[in-house]
Amino acid sequence: MGAITLKNVRKTFGETEVIPGVDLTIEDGEFVVFVGPSGCGKSTLLRLIAGLEDVTSGQILIDGRDVTGEAPARRGLAMVFQSYALYPHMSVRRNIAFPLKMAGMPQAEQEKRVARAADILNLGPYLDRRPGQLSGGQRQRVAIGRAIVREPSAFLFDEPLSNLDAALRVNMRVEISELHNNLKTTMVYVTHDQVEAMTMADKIVVLRAGRIEQVGSPLELYHKPVNQFVAGFIGSPNMNFLGGATAARRGAHVIGIRPEDWVISRTEGRVKGKVTVAEHLGSDTYLHITLEDGNHIVARSPGEFPVTVGEELFLTGAEGRIYKFDEQGLAV
Amino acid sequence: MGAITLKNVRKTFGETEVIPGVDLTIEDGEFVVFVGPSGCGKSTLLRLIAGLEDVTSGQILIDGRDVTGEAPARRGLAMVFQSYALYPHMSVRRNIAFPLKMAGMPQAEQEKRVARAADILNLGPYLDRRPGQLSGGQRQRVAIGRAIVREPSAFLFDEPLSNLDAALRVNMRVEISELHNNLKTTMVYVTHDQVEAMTMADKIVVLRAGRIEQVGSPLELYHKPVNQFVAGFIGSPNMNFLGGATAARRGAHVIGIRPEDWVISRTEGRVKGKVTVAEHLGSDTYLHITLEDGNHIVARSPGEFPVTVGEELFLTGAEGRIYKFDEQGLAV
Amino acid sequence: MATLHQRSLARLMVAPSVVLLFLWMIVPLGMTLWFSFQRYNLLMPGMEEFTGLGNYRYFLSDPGFWISLQNTLIMVGGILAITVIGGIAIAILIDQPIFGQGYVRILVIAPFFVMPTVSALVWKNMFMNPVNGLLGQVSRAFGAQPVDWLSQYPLFSIIVIVSWQWLPFATLIFLTSLQSLDSEQVEAAEMDGAGIWARFTNLTLPHMGRAITVVILIETIFLLSVFAEILVTTNGGPGYQTTTLTYLVYTQALLQFDVGGASAGGIIAVILANIVAFFLMRMIGKTLD
Amino acid sequence: QQTTLTIATVNNGDMIRMQKLTGDFTTKHPDIRLQWVTLEENILRQRVTTDIATKGGQYDVVTIGNYEVPIWAKQNWLLPLDGLPEDYDADDLLPAVRRGLSVEDTLYAAPFYAESAMVMYRKDLAEKAGVTISESPTWGEIFTAARAMTDKSAEIYGICLRGKAGWGENMAFLSAMANSYGASWFDMDWKPQFDQPEWHDTLTDYVTIMAEAGPPGASTNGFNENLALFQQGKCGIWIDATVAASFVTDPGESQVADQVGFARFPNKEGVDNHGNWLWSWNLGIPASTTKAEAAKEFVAWATSKGYTELVAAQEGWRAAPPGTRTSLYDNPEYEKDAPFAKLTLASIDGVNTDQSSVKETPYTGGQFVSIPEFQAIGTAVGQQFAATVAGQVKPEQALTSAQQLTTREMTRAGYIK
């Protein structure tokens, strides 16, 4: 059980309003990801839910119960911090058992639960080590272990993978997804990593300056961004925006085409441009192109696209894949 | 001018041999990237070139001149550190001018050069700030600025972007590439980031345990890895390796197929597997598949590939894209 | 990073210290202030009466007052200079790759553990005494007239003794500071062609700025109340040459048992100390974050 | 039911010896336990004064000088020592000493030992230098002899005098010397007398001889430092307290034990005054004690004839606490063991603390002035004079400062209207 509801939650730090008023419902069992630019209030929102900060006004309900004034520990949530926040002086075992000990659980029960968590996270061999003797990924797992043992009604993650290196990040990402599949517990996850958001979320919440811009499934956001901000934010490399005549021709203020949605040709196409940089990854080629009208765009070609810098290419936006925005940046 | 030659360079720290003996030639103007797993000696090699460590034996030549015993400052190289290593109490201007001041350059000339560097790196507005008041990317630029003003014969970079966030990393990557295009100065660049290595390098040096495994252009390494280590190291997500019967059928000990080289079909193919995880990025779909023979593989499908977990798919390695390796892991 | 609950808890937790220190400050201070307006000599009980500012006038007109102020400044300044400069030098020396670094550190640290009284006694009798002291014997061995440190250079001698005690403290703080200097920064400077001296002035010294402020603050706090060393070695003399403000108050309080005068002196010392404190605090306040 | 007495003593040799011998007392008084607080003189005085003045009640027996006794007795801080046991024999106490400890004929403290001042000199050095020092020398004689004995290259200094600032240090000596020069501290209107020629002569002579024949570092030398110097054989003449005699003649400690000659405290040609130095360390009982009876027992024991005999039995007669009892000086064994006995007695007997100067004075006290303010004034003046020995200040200047600050203090204290 772990449905979380925010009702007109506001948060100010002294004078500055960080969250001007958020309404959000997170269903039980959902994997919700908060994304948004740095400083937009993702962590703050998460900490409000956790109870580590007081809301300035508004209400937070967990499973319908108003927890607004409650202490963090009584909300039945577990949190995984970006820095892992492991207790460096305790063994892995004691780290994981700590919340149970605090809850006054009998020793035997504690051990059983720790063993189970260790099992789930493959931490068995490390139980007697100190966090300092673990690799980054293992530490992250301990942090998650500490969260699981409590059998919380929801997990809160604040950029849990951002301190890991690329390869490990991929692994942990998959592990957390699998964990979610197994436990079916609500998870609220903050990240600024595109790929994490897209691959893990049931529902993505896009924040800007403390406001929710759009809530939806990853593919919904990818395919139907409600505005230019979301469109530019979701997808990597970012969507190319073209304004001026090109857009006007399609009856929009700005049109957007994703790098992967360009049809590239040496012979014909809608627009012509000159290659300024070509990045050959082997699996893909990213072409940085300056169009005739002066716009810079990035186009992706799968596999290898043999090209020399300065070469001229023709590009066409794939039909049905062109996003249109009005003056306010809203999708039309 | 900045051709660097290493002749049988060895380095031991006390008892442990970190670089057992490296021969390497870096041509003037080349952009050379060192990659390799953590602890393989990339930084050490760079520091040997910089003169920050003494070689145990062997020679280092810069433009044919033996600099083995020379002090770092006299080698005419500039280095950009991972932590930026800016002088925290000096303004950006003084940071950048510091090497010039040390060289006893007249004030006027210093200012001219600083202005030029600031111009190249768009640091103009920040010249009077302290490093503490800058964002990560700006700091990185100052570090580079400090390197450029000296007009060194070569730049050395030790994971210069690893402290930046993903988006900024992409920008800085392009900036450094452009800088190289403009200055045409030799650059030696250490990274563990696949994409950086592939997109920036003229020549990649793959290191393992202090030994050079392969030297070549990015695409050479992508297409013609000399061994399984290089094959597995270059490309992201990593190459899938299949052993056993599947490999034997092709007369190899192990075969490798890159995720992007699978042909995926619902109806027919060489091997059959069950989808365990499907990651929908919008632009691509990564399918984690367990094959019938028990192997786990990752396959990439461009765009969207509608699939449900548990579904069975057929896969075929694209002909000509299958890498074969013998017992020693050497490519055949 | 706090909820209301946390914040009120926090207040609760600071409260005992604040209350204790407040009492510790206000009770004696209040009594002192009260006494400072009284004519009150312990040796003449029953003669107490209100004298207004009489005690202050008396204390401020003491022929030793201005000299003692000057002595205090010279002493504190001198010791600070010696310990800061010496501390930096020794810290750098110890930080070099040398044999037996740990032992060197143990030896250097030792004076910090010595009681002020003991160190004053030892220095006075066994070193600075011109007849039997080691320094005198050494200079005689070289055929020179032994120097009578405590009467010819009394203030300097005190400075030496107290500096000896505080040098380890400064050295230790500087050493930790030095070791926290980012080695990549040093290397960068090296690549930039900075020599040893340039690295010292451009990197090491600014890096240690914080440590230097801390040392100055802490030492000043303790040095303003240096007392045992003077009492044991020179008794504030000869003349007024080593009479510091603290010592002057001592002579009022425990030689004359003039509680009124001593209290006035105490209040004046508190005011002066707080002026010093104000500047120090501003200095350190900046480095606190 | 045990009573614990807290006894504050100064860290002098005689007191420490007493501490060692208390077994005798505790066996006689099994119900009394003794707790010693041994402190250096200045700290002791400061601690004891603070305590007694604030009625702290920390001490049951205190060691105080004859300076404090009358002052404190007048404040009712000390219990009168009446009802001492029969065999105590208060009449045996030397009259000069006893007078100093009595207020209106009531004894307020019992003398433990007493001293005057005298000249100690090295007979061998005098002989070598071809000078003689008479039994009752004049200052001129002393100065000449001191100059003659000086051989700085051999670390022989003709004269060692107190230089360390303090009312009980250099000012004890200088006051006595000034007395012998005909000077006094105050005139009958309590006006300080440092502007008088007698003080000028005293100080100039003192500074001159110290510069010519004194040891280096004289301005920080007190009794103890000079004692050490003399014992090491580095002083030709030492003019100081009579108790020193037993130390310098102790072969265990002194390298020159058998070469010491004694003479009376010098007088100035034409002035018949030998300085009037009289000091005694006494045991008193603070009024704030709750254990007066036990305390009295102890005081009586420690200053009794029996104690003297005990010391004599344990350590020989020479070590007996001097200067308090006629009976000791009548004892031939003491006479034999302590060659300085006669001279000590003569010195003490010669003191008249009621009239220390040849001038008329409003105060009593020999080498000090028996008013509460004297500690501070004496020390402050002592600082000025120490500075002259250190060569930092001219005597004239020091005297002017002394005059000023003394006037200031005396005005504040209300003596000078």
Added chain:
Amino acid sequence: MARKVTNTRKWIFTCLAWGVALLIFFPILWTILTSFKTEGDAVATPPKFLFFDWTLANYREVQARSDYFSHFMNSVIIALGSTALGLVVAIPAAWAMAFQPGKQTKNVLMWMLSTKMMPAVGVLIPIYILFQRMGLLDSRTGVLIVLMLMNLPIIIWMLYTYFREIPGEILEASRMDGASLWNEIRYVLTPMAIPGIASTMLLNIILAWNEAFWTLNLTTSRAAPLTTFIASYSSPEGLFYAKLSAASTMAIAPILIMGWFSQKQLVRGLTFGAVK
């Protein structure tokens, strides 16, 4: 940074450093040596460095004269007690200041430090009278409290700077884990801050051990620590260098030995936030 340090260079610095270190240590060494000499040897010309008749007589004499052990025990109790008490009061305060800073936090801290600038001599008489009324004279409790108050600002400041280096996230994690404030401090903060607490503790033991003004003035016998013990040796009659040395050695030896054994811990936390 591991370029070859030429051996000559290393030797030069070694000699220099050892020279300086021995010079600084020499007064202590000399005191210790002198304590084993006879009084005569102690002032011998030329000074005798190692070749003299080693004797323990001075120590015997000192022990016979004063009850070293009782002074020692008082020192131990007062130093440890005031430090422990100080820590108990200071840890919560430092926790609050470091992790729940308010607008006034810095000012409060500064004010606390400034209370240390009050000249003790000026307030001795008031305090003495106060203590006398409260019956705290010559009681360990009394001295212990005074020393605790004396050093409290320093303790709080040291702990504060140390706590600030502990990431707040860990405390938040414990809060999420259900730890009450007490448990947070007991199970998480304190163990994590052990190096800082240890060095604070050590520094305070040293300061309390060496504090000579209040201990001397507020105690007489029952509570008298080693500072009063040494006060009885400061200038007795006659030659006293050796005895003084013996007494000095006895007074400083315990703290010196403790300091040496724990110097790593002491140094580790002794930064006062100077490192960053």
